[in-house]
Amino acid sequence: MSALRPGQEATLRKGWWRAHKWLLLRRVSQFGILALFLLGPWAGLWIVKGNLASSLTLDVLPLTDPYVLLQSFLTGHAVAGTALAGAAIVTVFYLIVGGRVYCSWVCPVNLVTDLAAWLRRRLNIKGSARMSRQTRYWVLGLTFVLAFLTGTIAWEVVNPVSMLHRGLIFGMGFAWAIVLAVFLFDLFVLRHGWCGHVCPVGAFYSLLAMPSVVRVSAAAREKCDDCMDCFAVCPEQQVIRPALKGADQGIGPVILSPNCTNCGRCIDVCALDVFRFSTRFSNATTPHIRVAQNKEVSP
Amino acid sequence: MARTPSSKLSRRRFLVDTARTASGVLLFGLGVGLYARRSESLPATAIRPPGAGPERDFLGACIRCGLCVRDCPYDTLRLARPEEPVATGTPFFEARKIPCEMCEDIPCVKACPTGALDKDLTNIDDARMGLAVLIDQENCLNFLGLRCDVCYRVCPLIDKAITLEARHNVRSGKHAIFIPVVHSEACTGCGKCEHACVLDQAAIKVLPDKLAKGELGRHYRVGWKEKQRAGKSLVTPDVEHQYNLPEGVEYDYEGEGLKMKQHDTPFADNPLDTLNRKGGKP
Ligand code: SF4
Ligand code: SF4
Ligand code: SF4
Ligand code: SF4
Numbered sequence: 001m002s003a004l005r006p007g008q009e010a011t012l013r014k015g016w017w018r019a020h021k022w023l024l025l026r027r028v029s030q031f032g033i034l035a036l037f038l039l040g041p042w043a044g045l046w047i048v049k050g051n052l053a054s055s056l057t058l059d060v061l062p063l064t065d066p067y068v069l070l071q072s073f074l075t076g077h078a079v080a081g082t083a084l085a086g087a088a089i090v091t092v093f094y095l096i097v098g099g100r101v102y103c104s105w106v107c108p109v110n111l112v113t114d115l116a117a118w119l120r121r122r123l124n125i126k127g128s129a130r131m132s133r134q135t136r137y138w139v140l141g142l143t144f145v146l147a148f149l150t151g152t153i154a155w156e157v158v159n160p161v162s163m164l165h166r167g168l169i170f171g172m173g174f175a176w177a178i179v180l181a182v183f184l185f186d187l188f189v190l191r192h193g194w195c196g197h198v199c200p201v202g203a204f205y206s207l208l209a210m211p212s213v214v215r216v217s218a219a220a221r222e223k224c225d226d227c228m229d230c231f232a233v234c235p236e237q238q239v240i241r242p243a244l245k246g247a248d249q250g251i252g253p254v255i256l257s258p259n260c261t262n263c264g265r266c267i268d269v270c271a272l273d274v275f276r277f278s279t280r281f282s283n284a285t286t287p288h289i290r291v292a293q294n295k296e297v298s299p
Numbered sequence: 300m301a302r303t304p305s306s307k308l309s310r311r312r313f314l315v316d317t318a319r320t321a322s323g324v325l326l327f328g329l330g331v332g333l334y335a336r337r338s339e340s341l342p343a344t345a346i347r348p349p350g351a352g353p354e355r356d357f358l359g360a361c362i363r364c365g366l367c368v369r370d371c372p373y374d375t376l377r378l379a380r381p382e383e384p385v386a387t388g389t390p391f392f393e394a395r396k397i398p399c400e401m402c403e404d405i406p407c408v409k410a411c412p413t414g415a416l417d418k419d420l421t422n423i424d425d426a427r428m429g430l431a432v433l434i435d436q437e438n439c440l441n442f443l444g445l446r447c448d449v450c451y452r453v454c455p456l457i458d459k460a461i462t463l464e465a466r467h468n469v470r471s472g473k474h475a476i477f478i479p480v481v482h483s484e485a486c487t488g489c490g491k492c493e494h495a496c497v498l499d500q501a502a503i504k505v506l507p508d509k510l511a512k513g514e515l516g517r518h519y520r521v522g523w524k525e526k527q528r529a530g531k532s533l534v535t536p537d538v539e540h541q542y543n544l545p546e547g548v549e550y551d552y553e554g555e556g557l558k559m560k561q562h563d564t565p566f567a568d569n570p571l572d573t574l575n576r577k578g579g580k581p
Contacts, residue, residue: 040369050366051363053362053364054366055366056412064362075359077356077360077415079413082412083362131323132316132319132320134320138320138324139324142325142327142328145328146328146332150332150335151356152358153359153361153362154331156363156386157331157386157387158331158334162363162388163381163387163388166363166388170378171377171378172380173380173383174381178381
């Protein structure tokens with residue numbers, strides 16, 4: 001590992017803007033979406049009504065979280081209304097751009113956990129509890145079982161994701177305490193704890209869009225000089241290795257793991273431009289074909 | 300595959316790790332489940348929007364999007380915050396703060412994307428959000444014999460959901476008192492009466508149906524209603540009741556009660572009685 005902080009070398013080589021391009025775009029997206037929701041209650045401009053559970057844009061476009069709707073279905077409620085269409089639109093969208101784009105480009109909790117991860121690196125907080133990254137899928141299953149058994153959407157009484165988003169728009173109350181708990185958990189207890197290990201919302205979107213089209217690819221992996229900067233910044237670092245180091249085993253350069261959030265931070269921090277946004281179809285292993293495809297799909 | 304010691308070990312480790320995760324998640328789930336169960340008990344002062352079903356069903360149907368809140372023109376509805384005793388994120392209102400104005404087009408129901416607020420509710424008069432109860436008969440001004448009538452006047456279904464029933468004022472002996480009486484077949488539970496009650500604490504309150512209403516035993520039949528429904532008496536034959544009384548005694552139903560049979564003679568058995576009644580009749 002270089003003596004520089006992760007991403008510093010990229011900044012030196014590519015310039016600050018190119019070394020923060022996707023991060024900035026992502027923040028614009030996160031804050032922009034939040035702003036759209038807040039324009040109504042704060043400025044009386046009702047472009048978007050509702051919250052991430054279900055919203056109505058410009059009085060015509062319904063968008064509904066398929067996860068909460070599925071839980072509602074499991075309680076035995078026969079959904080009647082625009083929510084079905086809204087969930088279908090959202091599902092198709094994430095099937096194209098990648099399920100966990102919800103996490104890195106939309107979810108407000110990501111701002112909190114990103115801050116915790118950044119502070120952890122800055123304050124050099126080492127040590128972390130041990131928890132399987134599969135835990136989130138167990139929690140996901142649990143939320144479905146609870147919905148079925150209690151007949152209510154039980155997860156929603158504690159879900160920090162909806163609590164924060166709803167809180168910002170409809171009044172926070174004590175929701176800040178839950179968000180603070182998530183922040184401290186990530187900062188002191190478990191690295192990438194909430195989003196990378198526990199959150200069933202992220203787990204759901206991973207599964208929902210398993211075959212999603214847009215993926216990050218280590219297209220120029222032969223250039224990698226093992227600086228490990230991508231590993232340092234990636235919230236799901238286990239997804240990088242097969243794509244980046246798998247050439248010998250015949251594994252393609254596209255990161256196919258559904259846990260990858262498509263945040264694009266690896267693209268930013270790599271001084272050698274190993275990564276780029278691509279599609280799952282550009283996963284050929286021979287350099288010859290890859291070069292040809294790279295012309296087609298520009299990031 | 301041959302069982303090498305190391306593969307046995309890693310299998311063991313896998314099982315232990317899985318058990319660890321599973322038990323952690325189970326414990327977590329138990330906590331969430333119990334907490335969710337407790338938040339099903341809606342406080343009596345919290346009223347759900349028109350068209351919401353029974354609480355358990357509503358908590359399975361409502362996804363907590365707040366679209367109903369946004370489309371309520373009177374800011375009646377709001378979403379519960381985590382620290383409130385209402386299930387987090389679900390819409391409700393408190394009648395004493397802002398009641399439901401019973402919008403004719405019911406925008407809250409129209410806005411709901413899931414059907415948690417029942418789309419079949421098209422006439423707001425059919426809404427049953429709760430039932431108003433004149434709960435404090437000691438402090439209600441009308442009960443004290445004054446003519447406040449405010450709850451009666453503000454009711455959107457005046458003379459149907461709430462009526463004034465005149466009774467004799469026993470205290471003054473010469474006035475009437477007008478008791479506000481709520482009728483469950485018409486009251487929507489909008490809460491306008493509770494909101495308007497002039498007392499410091501409202502004497503009339505909207506309560507959830509299950510708190511406000513009693514229920515007759517299933518086997519119970521009210522005789523006169525059955526008779527009316529059937530168009531005739533159901534007890535046959537419908538003969539006048541015969542009392543089984545001792546000789547010389549008769550029973551005046553709705554009158555004097557038990558009394559001795561009249562004698563034919565105008566004179567009493569004891570002549571003194573006749574004298575005491577000033578020459579008169581027995
Ligand atoms: S994992 Fe959960 S909290 Fe984290 S960004 Fe994704 S949805 Fe949000
Ligand atoms: S009927 Fe009207 S006032 Fe009552 S809750 Fe619905 S929108 Fe609000
Ligand atoms: S609009 Fe329907 S789903 Fe949304 S908060 Fe209101 S009742 Fe719940
Ligand atoms: S709650 Fe009160 S004001 Fe509303 S319908 Fe019932 S009696 Fe009338």
